[in-house]
Amino acid sequence: MRTRSFVLAGVVVALLxxxxxxxxxxxxxxxxxxxxxxxxxxxxxxxHAAGDGPFADYATKGVDDARLSGGVAGIVGTLVxxxxxxxxxxxxxxxxxxxxxxRADARDKTDA
Amino acid sequence: xxxxDGFLDVPTSVATGAVAVxxxxxxxxxxxxxxxxxxxxxxxxxxxxxxATQMLNFPVGAGTSGHLLGGALAAVLVGPWTGxxxxxxxLLVQALLFADGGITAxxxxxxxxxxxxxxxxWLVFRLVQKLLPKRTSLVxxxxxxxxxxxxxxxxxxxxxxxxFGGQAPVSLGAVLTAMLGWHVLIGVGEAVITGLxxxxxxxxxxxxxxxxxxxxxxxxxxxxxxxxxxx
Numbered sequence: 480m481r482t483r484s485f486v487l488a489g490v491v492v493a494l495l496x497x498x499x500x501x502x503x504x505x506x507x508x509x510x511x512x513x514x515x516x517x518x519x520x521x522x523x524x525x526x527h528a529a530g531d532g533p534f535a536d537y538a539t540k541g542v543d544d545a546r547l548s549g550g551v552a553g554i555v556g557t558l559v560x561x562x563x564x565x566x567x568x569x570x571x572x573x574x575x576x577x578x579x580x581x582r583a584d585a586r587d588k589t590d591a
Numbered sequence: 592x593x594x595x596d597g598f599l600d601v602p603t604s605v606a607t608g609a610v611a612v613x614x615x616x617x618x619x620x621x622x623x624x625x626x627x628x629x630x631x632x633x634x635x636x637x638x639x640x641x642x643a644t645q646m647l648n649f650p651v652g653a654g655t656s657g658h659l660l661g662g663a664l665a666a667v668l669v670g671p672w673t674g675x676x677x678x679x680x681x682l683l684v685q686a687l688l689f690a691d692g693g694i695t696a697x698x699x700x701x702x703x704x705x706x707x708x709x710x711x712x713w714l715v716f717r718l719v720q721k722l723l724p725k726r727t728s729l730v731x732x733x734x735x736x737x738x739x740x741x742x743x744x745x746x747x748x749x750x751x752x753x754x755f756g757g758q759a760p761v762s763l764g765a766v767l768t769a770m771l772g773w774h775v776l777i778g779v780g781e782a783v784i785t786g787l788x789x790x791x792x793x794x795x796x797x798x799x800x801x802x803x804x805x806x807x808x809x810x811x812x813x814x815x816x817x818x819x820x821x822x
Binding site for chain 2: 480482483485486489490492493494496497500501504505506507508509510511513514515517518519520522523524525526527528529530532534535536537552553555556557558559560561562563564565566567568569571572573574575
């Protein structure tokens with residue numbers, strides 16, 4: 480599989496997980512929150528400064544349907560992370576790096 | 592394991608903030624050695640994938656859930672320095688856009704899940720890899736063992752920070768026992784997911800798995816020796 484197809488397929492999987500499967504995720508508190516509640520320090524948490532944001536708590540403001548609201552938030556988050564981390568990756572990479580990796584890509588093309 | 596604002600006092604949050612800044616700074620330099628034109632898109636993909644899987648809380652016992660932290664997964668797929676950058680981007684977006692993990696606690700969360708999670712994940716992965724035979728089929732196994740270790744170690748690190756800067760007068764022993772117990776269980780889920788994802792990538796494109804490079808290099812060397820012998 481070519482690198483571009485691989486990355487594209489991976490992004491589609493991530494979007495399906497965040498936009499679709501996340502609806503079926505457990506809504507129980509996570510390990511830290513649960514322990515905080517049971518041992519009595521959960522109340523020391525402050526309200527979140529961004530708690531009124533349009534996607535706070537993985538819900539899209541103004542969308543009533545829970546599946547759609549969470550799905551949109553998941554897709555937006557996945558794309559924002561993809562662009563930021565991908566951009567960072569391209570910014571810090573070794574540019575025009577010849578050698579092993581380009582030979583490998585050339586080999587992929589002959590394979591395909 | 593996203594720490595909200597208020598769990599830890601200001602000095603502790605400032606200290607973890609400094610650790611996070613230093614860690615991300617080092618990672619920006621280190622990632623250059625790991626990323627080239629071909630592997631750079633993997634940084635975006637791995638971060639996006641970690642974000643997506645962190646939304647998938649799985650039930651752990653009655654009343655609790657856990658989700659992938661992704662430190663070991665990112666370290667094995669894109670390398671430890673790039674892994675720290677991936678996790679930091681995920682945690683930044685979660686804190687600012689999704690109110691998940693406090694803003695003053697961002698340094699704490701980057702320290703716990705980014706630096707400790709990725710660092711421990713990579714070190715344990717390399718250690719296990721050295722102990723096992725050099726086979727690509729064993730890369731996911733080493734990744735799974737590493738993933739299992741990262742969750743309780745990150746939980747232990749939180750308890751250590753809580754011992755210094757906890758804002759509620761609660762029994763430290765009770766916090767330690769409960770955090771370790773639950774996070775060993777969550778670690779099992781982390782190990783299964785990490786092992787499955789790494790084995791899927793190894794099956795399709797082993798050359799894109801940073802942690803598989805030593806194994807692939809050893810394999811190429813063997814092939815060359817064979818050719819020389821036959822010639």
